[in-house]
Amino acid sequence: MDRKYQLDAAENKEFMKKVRDALLEFGKKFAAPDGTAYYLGDDGTPWTDRSRDTYETARYAHSYVLGYLLGEKQYEQQAFDAMRGLAKGARDEKNGGWFEGIKADGTPVSGKLCYTHAFAILASSSLVLAEKAGASSLSGIACTKGAGAENLLRLALDTYTEKFWDEKSGLAYDNWNTEFTELSPYRGLNANMHSVEAFLAAYDVTEDTEYHDRAKSIIDHVIGWAKDCSWRIPEHYSKDWVPQPDFNKDHPDDQFKPFGATPGHGIEWARLITQFARSMYPDDADRELRTYYVEAAEHLYGRAVADAWDSDGAPGLVYTTDWDGKPVVHERMHWVLAEAINTSAVLYRVTGKAEYAERYAMFMAYLDRFVLDHVHGSWFHELDRENHVSGKVWPGKPDLYHAIQATLVPYCDPSLSVAVALAQGKSSLN
Template sequence: MTPGDYAHRKAVRADLLRFAAGSRHEHGFGYLDDAGAVVPDRPVELYVTCRMTHVFALGLLAGEEPADGGPDAATLRDLVDHGVAALLDGPLRDTTDGGWFAAVNPDGSVSGAKQAYAHAFVVLAGSSAVAAGAQRGQELLTAALRVQTTRFWDEAEGLAVEEWNADFSELDDYRGVNSNMHTVECYLAAGDVTGDRVWHERAGRIAERVAGWARGNQWRIPEHFSTAWEPMLEHNRDQPTHPFQPYGATVGHGLEWARLLVAVDQSLGEDSPAGLIEAAVALADRAFADGWAVDGADGFVYTTDWDGNPVVRARMHWVLAEAIATSTVLARVAGEEPHRTDLQRWWAYADEYLIDHELGSWHHELDETNAPAATTWPGKPDAYHAYQAAIIADLPTTPSFAAALASSRGASLDDRPEAHR
């Protein structure tokens, strides 16, 4: 196998599913260590439970063969159903005030914040569960979309607010682009499986605002905002490695937004905001130039300052995964080169440094010398970015992952004519 070819991607997906299956926990899906065991003293987090449910739904829809090393269809279906049930009936769901708690702690208490970031993934999990035919998938998606409309969507701004307290009585002053990025992702998925265009339209409104902010900032996306949506460029300067709100420009988000802007444009067609494809290319070009091998070693640095100088030089697995996904999409809409050449480079790097050929899954963090590290992301809790990177070449850009797979339900990826091999 050559890194990045069809056989390699298929093997990567099977390994990720096998490893992720170990995350099953009575409250959802737990946080995995380097060897694939649930870490008992870490909380069961809402966003991890949702992401794993989404990934298992994709694996089920993809019709992967267990002979490749991954779980069989019955196991994957059971994992999807388990995730949906945990989100509907488990302690992550707030049956008193609505929505979902951020986490269930090892002692059974809950982290009370109601986060836009994690709630976006509830919608994504629900959308993928519906596409996969999960028994209670529609129940989950309906509940998740209701919370989006009543609590997180700001119609006047055309953006999502960030975080409420437990009973939805106090809204935090902070506004963030990261949560809005995943809100775009989940709205596209919801629109694809429900057929309700309002979700695509809302995704378009968010995308237009973010593209405008990036255009006015040399294509480095401001991440953090005040209540009035004024950029806070110095936010968390003293916490540059913050896992969700790091200081400066986040290279991987420039890549992830580039892919999503293309998806928004194709989903909305003639109703799309103008210039999203051009913005996608510019965002990716900036991220590639600022992030790749800029400090003497291959790999993408995590963050830069507003002049493009590296701040956090760790290499996060999700950034490379998004580079793969974005180069795949841009090769379709902006010309084969240099994106096909880049794809070969990204996959070769992943195979050499990120994919753990001994224990499985991907190292989540490397240091500036490409040695495994654990400053921000210890363990291997997340199959989401890597699995999507390993399947995106075999699907059209739109509709979203689960909807695209469901459109050819019953056929494995081997048999699908749209697969890019």
């Protein structure tokens, strides 16, 4: 195997740097005049006729903070723009919280999503780190809690607690109407998964153990449901948290709520659970608990990769499977590959098992051969089952977040959120 695909090889670090630098350059034109994020096309040109999703604005803020924390100070402008988008452009000043998005005509998209608010927490946690690291331009941006990134983070955490956290179930609600007066009966794990990511980042920044406790509550539910389903994770639930295994069976390729099992989420959960275990149980006295969660993560990863990789006669990770592991939507999404790269590296670091380093190299080779756009930059967001570029589910290249993290997480302390690891110098990137 080429050394540029091998974890910890100098050639791999250099390859990852080139990929990361190209991603940061590719996304630079994301910001609309109000700071919210345009949908980017195949060559990075904004598609200004589309709505500007607030979760993407948050992801751009997070991504460009990562660039800034790596010493690329020129990306402070992009972090500043996205923070403006979160503090003002996408904020609902009347009803609170963040709009799902802003339409091309400047009017808000109706509804309030937990998914969006989880990313607001992640982004604002990262922005706090950038401000502390010297990004002085961020300190003057005001939200309803006051100026600066710490006030934006407090706003995000308070809004989430008030509107989305259900203390009774120990899980998160999914979505409300714009006015926060009508709660949808749908419950789902995608928003809960990114809530865990957000809570771990919030804990790392604030040291408030409430966010550890919330992450644990969600994770314990997920492990229980996955154990009962051969380590495939049911994604969709009723308002009383009863699994709905046939949800969206007539629309199986939905961007956020597809039918069946989503192997990419199994892989992503495995990484987050491992980070949680290392963060919450760092001491030898807690080794048994830490091992329990890491072993659950290994089960999730193993099941997902076995179901998804090369399961239809071609390399790549399929988007979804049925409950027996048979592919349903064969398209290969870039974010699934990004999480496979991340989790393979994290599990290797935590367990020392060579199989994870071998998988990492395999996924890196696939990235270079099929998913990297060596002409325009960035990663192709979707390939078909023959690994040709497709746009059936995800046309264009609107997202940096998963790909940027895949160039960093493999070399960061697995007990920390990626931005915190960079801010604290707990990576081996240099």
